Amino acid sequence: MASADLRDELLCSICLSTSTDPVMLRCGHNFCRVCIDRVLDTQDESGVYSCPEYRERFQERPALMRNIALRNIMENILITPPTQTETGICCTYCVDSPVPAVRSCLHCEASLCEKHLRAHSKSPEHVLSDPSTSLEKRKCSVHKKILEYYCTEDAACICVYCSAGEHRGHRVEMLDEASEKKKKLRNVLQKLITNRLETSERVQCLEAQRRKAQEKAAGEAERVTALCTDIRRRVDNLEKKVLSEISRQEKEESLSLSALIHQLEIKDELSRKMRHIEELCNMTDPLTVLQEPDTGDLCDPEEEGGDEDTGGHDKQLHDGDDLDVAVISHTLHTLCEVITGISRGIYVEDPADTLLDVNTAGNNLLISDDLKTATWTERDQNRPETAERFQCNHVMSRRGFTSGRHYWDVEGSRSGGWIVGMCYPSIDRRVRMFYPSIGRRGQSLIGDNNKSWSLWRCYGHYFVIHDNKEIRLPDKISSDRFRICLDYEAGQLSFYELCDPIRHLHTFTAAFFEPLHAVLYVYGGSIKILGGKQ
Structure with missing residues (x-):
């Protein structure tokens, strides 16, 4: 081998x-x-x-x-x-x-x-390339030589004879160098593709925002249309009511005056008597006057009460000079309230029917029979402990809001401290440490977490709180009544002082994703929900 x-x-x-x-x-x-x-x-x-x-x-x-x-x-x-x-x-x-x-x-x-x-x-x-079944494509079709160069002016692959012939004087590069540029172009292309994808995603995002804006505009247009329709309905009803009141008073006055005129027309007999007396006075013969049968009655006009009737008539005429404008003004005042509500952005047709849920009330709260008032008490109410009951002095409303615009009014006591606001039903209801005397709070109080928003009265001062971040309000708040307004879709929860005129205190902005319930906290005082059904 x-x-x-x-x-x-x-x-x-x-x-x-x-x-x-x-x-x-x-x-x-x-x-x-x-x-x-x-x-x-x-x-x-x-x-x-x-x-x-x-x-x-x-x-x-x-x-x-x-x-x-x-x-x-x-x-x-x-x-x-x-x-x-x-x-x-x-x-x-x-x-x-x-x-x-x-x-x-x-x-x-x-x-x-x-x-x-x-x-x-x-x-x-020996020039190597990727495997191919047609190597003729890598040769010059004229000179049958290997394509080794790239003419940048004509954007063509050429052989050595081409570079010395028809492409003489042109800028040429080795194919390997051109290939490197091609790699760079591929990198640039990849970046452009990435940018195009990002641009496309951005365009889609903007399109989605535009559609959302259009939907919101359509919703706002629908809301404004419904608002204006309701205002026109109210104004029409108010106009009919005022006109009806004016017509009623006009009829009463007309009937009263007609009655007086009728009474005066019945007593037109005075005119006849006056003419007869004038005739008697013009007679020269005393015998004729003395023989007149009615001369006794004619000589005593006061017996018929003429003076009294005249005075009564004058009094009635004086009382009927004007309409009762106080009633009309009071009716028109409803329109002023509607316009005032619209100008402050808190117009809704009626207040929300807000009732307290006793099943959530802490054991140191008394809940009134009408489910409208929560009052702090030292006496434990011994209610059963459940998962839905607060272990501190909170109580939540029965109803939750998931859409629309709503408002509800409250009146707080001047004694003690209280908090009013709205919260998600998933708020933690367990006890947290709370020392009012030194101002330390825990996450169980409404406003001290990211699931609740509140207005707090403490020692005569007022704060708005959310996620344990508080903002102190001016001390010039004089009213004990407040309004809480919710616009769920717009993500706005606003607090107002119900003074004259109504005054905006603060607006929270958030993206709500759970039902919102009214919630109260009371310590040493009471708070009452105003309006709505009992």
């Missing part, structure tokens, strides 16, 4: 297999006849021939001399190798079975596997 070194000497440097029908060039290098013929055929087009192994050049196509000695050695010690096969982009020199090529050698016009690639990668003339 031949040694490993001898086997290496018998390999063709082109196909890296044992040489088949070995031939030798003038430079002494041996190749398979088929392999070297293929290489020389590719060099025919350029007219320049070279040895594939050490690049010795020949002016003419070299004659192939059969190496009889090498062939005899192969026949004596080696088995005749199989024939070559070529399928698709498989390795040109793998003969047992098609093997996927990892690179293509443009110089040799061959597809190569990793094994046969080693010898071709040693020479700079």
